[in-house]
Amino acid sequence: MDNNKDCSMYTEHVESGKRKVTLSLTVNGQFVVRDIDPNMTLLHFLRDNLKLFGTKEACGEGECGACTIIMNGKAVTSCIILAVEAEGAEITTVEGLAMDGKLSILQEEFISQDALQCGFCTPGFLMSTRALLDHNPNPSDEEIIEVLSGNLCRCTGYHPIMQAVKRAADREQKELGR
């Protein structure tokens, strides 16, 4: 497994009646250390502690994909992962996609294709797609469908999302030489 840092060596200490653990990880390229409750989910850690509100909570049970982030290169649903499990992990959230105030190609194509309406599912779709294109710059339709099957959108429909992903893959190959 990927996060094999020694968690048994955590310095557990009592703080206002709670057993806290120290968590250190890298989020969007920044090294972060926080004392947290062991029962906190990774999703709530990102939102409540780091104030990264791009990652959404909808079903809270790993079914809808709204909370998808990239953890050690893999798309995962952060609502059903404990924050402590991310010890030593490299995490990318939707906030990590834009660079220097400029949207990424992937984000631009979601806009150009109208691949969102309410936008609540969008960060999850973006992160699932990002993980896919990082491993497979030129995916087939079937591969895109398979990887996005864990992300639910209730307003746009999936056709514009497919178009956005395919256009982003094309552009990334041309413009970034992937």
Next chain:
Amino acid sequence: MISRFAYFKPHNLNEAVQYLEKEEKSYVLAGGTDLMILLRRNLINAEHILDIKGLPETAEFNFVEGAGLTIGASVVVNQVVDSEVVKAKYPALNQAAASLASYQLRNRATVVGNICNASPGADLPPALLVYDAVVNIAGPQGMRQVPLHEFFTGVKRTVLQRGELVVSVHLPEPGEGDKSIYIRQARLRGHDLATVGVASRIKPDGKVAIGICAVAPTPKRLFALEDQINARELSQETIEWAAKEIREHIRPITDVRSSAQYRLQMASVLLKRGLLTLIGKEA
């Protein structure tokens, strides 16, 4: 917010077993795709969570020529889906793994967790059962091995005793010419629990093995039906006969996903489709 618990991630199997033995309300965490739901819905009262992902034994994912495949308790389902060895040697397992939940969940959910959760409708057990999988269990008295068909004792129940923990599951190597297939019926094409799932295998000597889920309190290997089939010549007629006979070997219930009647019918269809595909006849 989920209930408070202490979190422990040992790096040594003995430590893990001692902890599970000592702490009564302790639960094993691997992928967490089942456990986190139970915690969130307050269906269990966990005071201790033991994360096994730090145990080196659980990371093993290894095929040894002549010995077979070992899948450690931390190996996630997508590792199995992506494995070329599994595709070549254990196709039914590859197909079952690829059909489980959604892509993101397969990045976390573990093969062994799918066994230990002991859901009657779990996708991986039918495929593991037809390969004569053996479960490696660590406990206070040391290691013990339990055949997977003896591992499940009821809905969400297994033979695991207090202090015990599944380290890995082992599948013997199939011989040259071994064929297998897993077919599941679900309500929709996207991710859904199986209404019925059937794994069929024809061994090099022509003997048939059948594993099935969601038609009994536990996933089952249909030994009695296999014996009846294996006493005959494996022809299209035998397969059609077996597809009718399978109804006598399962006891499905009616629930939110399907009626018992539909499950009986689908078990019949899926077995026929699977075996006909394996003998090269159109289903």
